[in-house]
Amino acid sequence: MAVMALSESRRRKLEMLTRCLAGGKVKDAQAVIDALHTPSRVTGPALPVQLAQAAPGIEQHNAAGTYWLIRRPLLEVSAELAGFPREYAAILRGSRQRFDELKASPALCHIANGLPDGPLFMDIETCGLAGCSIFLVGLMSFQGDELMFEQLLARHYGEERAILAEFADRLAGSATLVTFNGKAFDMNSLRDRGAFHGVDLGFTPPHCDLLHESRRLWKGQVPNCKLQTLEQFFCRRRRVGDIPGRDIPDAYHRFVSGGDAREMTMILHHNLLDLLTMAQLLCAALSGEQPDLSA
Amino acid sequence: MDARAFLREVTTDRRYRGQVVHVRELPPRDAQYAQPAEPLPQPVASHLQRQGIGQLYRHQADAVDAVRDGKDVVIVTGTASGKTLCYNIPVVSALIENPSARALYIFPTKALAQDQLGHLQKWAADDEIREALRPAVYDGDTPSHNRTKIRSSASVILTNPDMLHVGILPYHGKWHQFLRNLRYIVLDEVHTYRGIFGSHVANVLRRLERLCRHYGSNPQIICCSATIANPLELTGKLTGREMTLIDRDGAPRGRKYFVLWNPPYIDAGENIARRSANVEAVELLCDLVQRKAQTIVFSKARIVAELVYKYATDALRRHPDLAKKIRPYRGGYLPAERREIEQQLFQGKLLAVSATNALELGIDVGSLDAAILVGFPGTICSTWQQAGRAGRSGSDSIVFLLAYNDPIDQYLMRHPEYFFGVPHENAVIDPQNPFILSGQLACACFEKPLSQEDEVYFGPQLEDLAADLEQEGQVHSIDGKRYWRQAEQPSAQVDLRTISQDTYAIVDISQNHRTIGQVDSISAPELVYPEAIYLHEAVPYIVRQLDTQAKIALVEPCEVDYYTQPVLANQCRIIEQRQEKPYRDGRLCYGDLDVTWQTTAFRKIRYYSMELIGQAALDLPAQTLSTTGMWFAPSEPMRQQLGQAGHNPVDAMVGVRNLMLAALPSLAMCDRRDISGQVDSSNLGTPAMFVYDRYNGGVGFAYRGFDLIEEWLKLCWNMVSECPCESGCPSCVGLANLRPPLHQDPDLGAGYPVPDKAAATALLKALLSD
Incomplete structure (x- = not known):
């Protein structure tokens, strides 16, 4: 039978509380609990790394509250990929002619017929599985002649509403939305959490879910259609030292409780790589590229 | 149906030997x-x-x-x-x-x-x-x-x-x-x-x-x-x-006869053994069915529901048209099968069902002519609910309560005025129980951050318990709100029920591994142990394998002239004593207990004769309830004193234990089924009374008793001294309310004896006097 395991200290507190209640002394209970508290364990280095230092950004304010915005161009992230934004723009501009050859979804057609600055790439990070709150909305779009990352970070649980409201604004202003498994996961989570906070995401623009596009285009040619598998075959990149997705919720909780931003930078980097890979997959899809099986 | 005439016929039948102990006529009422x-x-x-x-x-x-x-x-x-x-x-x-x-x-x-x-x-x-x-x-x-x-x-x-x-x-x-x-x-x-x-x-x-x-x-x-x-x-x-x-019930009611029916002695002169209540039920059922009276039989165990069905269809083999209008109904049948039986009964296509309390809750099967309760269902509420299945607005109906040869059932037969006078049980809950509330607050916090305003919902302990969740690192507080700070969802770890909802599938290997039934995981080792005969609509299947990992029992049809019964062993072990305090000249203790039960063997019982034709040992893992409880061993001088006064000290302790279990619900605000107890001497070397919570991890009921022992024993004293009975009854020292052997035919057991009231009273007096 699944029952929440009781720690020794907690059992003692609950017993004490049972006893106080039996005597009708609810008010005394706090004193008893206070007396029983063991000092909490001190872990980690004495000096936490500050967020402003680890992930420079600006505090943003909107009607729903405040949040932390980390804005940087691809150039700042990776010198090797300095040429990619130009390539990206060229493929998006040129894809109209080759469009007929594509086994494409309506959303992909929409992108092919639009401008490079049309797509808004989006990937979220959450505090756990379904039903949990969202702490990071990673966005990427083509601005000027550069791919720009904009990560909306809730520095604690109380800032979730502000990042959702900000995302709702961005979504309303974009021509297409590009995600990886966003139809089943990201957008559902955003809508559910938005409903809770009274933030209406409104009408979703055409949504290109690259998981579905990848399955349509490359199923059978690659071992599976997970993002990181596709990354190997199309971006010729393997992640080293990346924080695994399943470790992200706990790392974020630790960040909120302890304020040490070291793990936070890993989460931000993970999210950023996901966005970048999405852009590269979109290019591959539009240009009819096949997986590099030597990778 | 003419219930009065039916009763007259049954009591003039040659098989009739004075079984009717009492008939209570419940008057009809017009619709309002x-x-x-x-x-x-x-x-x-x-x-x-x-x-x-x-x-x-x-x-x-x-x-x-x-x-x-x-x-x-x-x-x-x-x-x-x-x-x-x-x-x-x-x-x-x-x-x-x-x-x-x-x-x-x-x-x-x-x-x-x-x-x-x-x-x-x-x-x-x-x-x-x-x-x-x-x-x-x-x-x-x-x-x-x-x-x-x-x-x-x-x-x-x-x-x-x-x-x-x-x-x-x-x-x-x-x-x-x-x-x-x-x-x-x-x-x-x-x-x-x-x-x-x-x-x-x-x-x-x-x-x-x-x-x-x-x-x-x-x-x-x-x-x-x-x-x-x-x-x-x-x-x-x-x-x-x-x-x-x-509650101004305006539904019409026909006249209802409530009959207390006690099977006769079969050992002329000795008056120890009674005729089987199951067999009596079958005879009444067949008589009713032959008069086309729609009847429901309520049995206390699944095996009995199957046996009653089997015996009744055997008895009616010369009337196949009637026999096929009877079906058994119990937990463990597949949902579709259950729906089908419910509908057949509702539409009048069935004349009778042989059921367990699975049909006690409000599934609409229409109103029936007769109900046969094989054995006292354990509570007054259940008794009247089962009895309520019989009763049509325009005509008479009849209810039989058949007694097993069990002390509680026999007490009711001797004291009909007690049975008809005793009030329905209280239903007790305590949403403020700290153990329960603490888990629920975690769930609430996951759903929406907790703040002071939530006291409206969760009461004055909110702050204490939420602070505790924070200390444990499960929640994090920001600007007066507490947020869930773990990746795991808490509700998956908080079980609402004391009984696990896990089930085993019962799979027929002769039919391409088709699932024919299911059983809850607690019961599986008592119902589908290897070589058990599993009856499903009275078709016997032999269990070839019980896979406790995959939670599957593999069975195949067989032809045998026996059914099987598990032999159970229970024990209660002290794992760790957490607290103790002196009480009178003994020590009162509280701590962790492991309560285990295990099917150690099984018996083969021949149909009808109930003759034991074989027994074999089993090697099945024990099931364990790790909980908390309190225990107390009366001192040597106290036990001697009881002995000198002519009382059996252990009998006295059993009586006091039963009283403690009956009194604790009003002190700890729990249901009587949430607690249990034992008298055991293997832990301490001397006999001790144990009372524990029937919930993994414990929920503080026994602890409340430990804390308020004086008050608890006084409640026991009031119950026993105010009870008008002579030498002990189910309202005071009698109703043990232990974990019932769910899959045993009560016909084969003796039940728990009613302990001696005087002995229990003497022990309580000693425990309460300074």
Whole structure:
């Protein structure tokens, strides 16, 4: 039978509380609990790394509250990929002619017929599985002649509403939305959490879910259609030292409780790589590229 | 049927040997009708017309009026008095008036939700109602590809508390439209929400209400209950609201004869052994069926339901047309099979069912002519609920309570005035139990950050318990709000019920591994151990393998002339003593206990003769309940004193233990089924009384007793000294209320003896005197 395991200290507190209640002394209970508290364990280095230092950004304010915005161009992230934004723009501009050859979804057609600055790439990070709150909305779009990352970070649980409201604004202003498994996961989570906070995401623009596009285009040619598998075959990149997705919720909780931003930078980097890979997959899809099986 | 004539015939039959101990005639009552204060919406009125309902009974009209006045109500009327209409009329009316309104129906079991779905579908078959009333079941069995559609389009959702707890509330964002428009919450069979389960459900409902407020609704609550002593108190605590009681039962009742029937002695002169109650039940059943009286038999164990069915069809082999109109019904049959039997009974295609208490809850099978209760069901509430299955408005009905040769049953046979006079049991819950509330607060916190304002829902302990969750690192506090700070979802780790919901599949290897039945995981080692004979609609299957990992029992049909019975071993071990204090000249202790039970062997019993024809040992893992309890060993001088006064000290301790178990519910606010106890000398070397919580990890009931020992023993003293019985009865020292051997034929056991009242009284006196 699944029952929440009781720690020794907690059992003692609950017993004490049972006893106080039996005597009708609810008010005394706090004193008893206070007396029983063991000092909490001190872990980690004495000096936490500050967020402003680890992930420079600006505090943003909107009607729903405040949040932390980390804005940087691809150039700042990776010198090797300095040429990619130009390539990206060229493929998006040129894809109209080759469009007929594509086994494409309506959303992909929409992108092919639009401008490079049309797509808004989006990937979220959450505090756990379904039903949990969202702490990071990673966005990427083509601005000027550069791919720009904009990560909306809730520095604690109380800032979730502000990042959702900000995302709702961005979504309303974009021509297409590009995600990886966003139809089943990201957008559902955003809508559910938005409903809770009274933030209406409104009408979703055409949504290109690259998981579905990848399955349509490359199923059978690659071992599976997970993002990181596709990354190997199309971006010729393997992640080293990346924080695994399943470790992200706990790392974020630790960040909120302890304020040490070291793990936070890993989460931000993970999210950023996901966005970048999405852009590269979109290019591959539009240009009819096949997986590099030597990778 | 003419019950009086039937009774006359049975008692003049040559087999009759004075079995009828007492006949109580319950007078008939005419229907009392009433008009609702305001006319019903036309589509509702015409639906009722088409169903042949010209007028509402008084309680139904009362309920409709009270709900229209915005009251939260609890309806307590007899079995088959039309309680369902009390909520369906207001709900359907509201949906017609406001198509965006929503209702949530909560039933304690999945089977009841399915049954009620059928009723609502009948309503929805009307053209004028179809648009507004879109009912759907949403529970653990709902396929995931249907769930999105149900959430967005159903106007009435039928579910159970467990699903609400683990599958709906944590995902409230997906339910925001439903919750925003929620007008009514219907809680049927609320009398089942008592003890630990009820205390959890009360908190689940508070979580629901809190989210409704968040999304902007404030639904009304409609409860229905079988008869219990304290419906207002129970539903008030369950919902946290002031409830209005609707109990002017206007349903008509025919005359009912309640017969106490005691099987005769079969050992002329010695008066020890009685004829089998199972066999007596079969004879009565066959007599009734031959008179075309629709009958239900309630047995206390699944095996007995199967045996009664087998014996009855054997006895009727010269009347195959009658024999095939009888079917067994019990937990463990597949849902489709159960639905089919329920419907056949309801449509009158069956003449009789041989059932367990699986049919006690309100599944609508219509009204029957006769009910046969094989053995006292254990509580007065259950007895009257089972008896309520018999009773038609226009004609007489008859109920037989057959006694086993068991001390409690025999006591009832000797004291009919006690049986008919004793009040229904109280249903007790304690939503404020710190152990329960603490787990529930974690769930609530996951759903929405906790703040001071939530005291409205969770009471004055909120701050203490939330602070504790924070200390444990489960929540994190920001600006006066506490947020859940773990990746795991808490509700998956908080079980509402004391009994696990896990099941084993029973698979027939001769039929391509088809699943023929199921059994809960606690019962599996007692029902489908290797070489057990598993009876399914009286077809014998032999168990070839019990796979405890995969939770599967592999069986195949066999031809044998016996059935099997498990031999159980129980024990209670002290794992760690946590606290102790001196009490009188002994020591009172509290700590961790492991209570284990194990099927160690099985017996082969020949049909009919009940002759033991074989026994074999089994090597099955023990099942363990790790809990907390209290224990006390009376001192050597105290035991000697008892002996000198002519009392058996162990018998005295058994009596006091039974009293302690009977008294603890009012002190610790628990259900009597949530606690148990033992008298054992293997732990301490001297006999000691143990009382423990029947919930993994414990919930503080035994601890409350440990803490308030003096008060507890005084309660015991009051119970025993105020009891008018002579030498002990089920109301004082008698009713052990231990974990019943669920899969044993009571005919083969002797039950628990009623301990000596004088001995228990003497021990209590010694424990209470300075």
